[in-house]
Amino acid sequence: MEFFTTCVAKFLLYKKLNIDSRNKKEGIKMAQPKRRWSKARTGLRRSTWKVEKPSIATCPHCHEPVLPHRACTNCGYYNGKEVISVNEENA
Numbered sequence: 776m777e778f779f780t781t782c783v784a785k786f787l788l789y790k791k792l793n794i795d796s797r798n799k800k801e802g803i804k805m806a807q808p809k810r811r812w813s814k815a816r817t818g819l820r821r822s823t824w825k826v827e828k829p830s831i832a833t834c835p836h837c838h839e840p841v842l843p844h845r846a847c848t849n850c851g852y853y854n855g856k857e858v859i860s861v862n863e864e865n866a
C-alpha cells in the first residue's frame with residue numbers, strides 16, 4: 776500500500792512539474808513547436824529583409840553631406856551653431 780501511495784505521489788509531482796515520467800532523464804519539458812518551419816516559409820519571412828540606404832541631408836553651413844539629426848563632422852555645426860570643434864589638422 777505504501778509503495779502504491781509513493782507511486783501516485785511521484786506521478787502527481789511529475790505531472791505538476793510537466794515531466795514525462797516515462798523519460799525522466801530528459802527532465803522538465805518546456806513548450807515546444809509542434810513541427811519545424813519549412814525552408815520555404817523561412818525564406819518567405821526573410822525575403823522582406825532588405826538593406827536600406829541611409830537618408831543623407833546636406834549641411835546648411837558647409838553644404839557637405841551629413842546624416843540627419845547629427846552635428847556636421849566637417850564643420851561641427853548643428854542647428855546654426857558650432858557644437859563641436861573640428862580640428863582642421865585631423866580632418
Ligand SMILES: [Zn+2]
Pocket residue numbers: 834835836837838839847848849850851852
Ligand atoms: Zn557642415
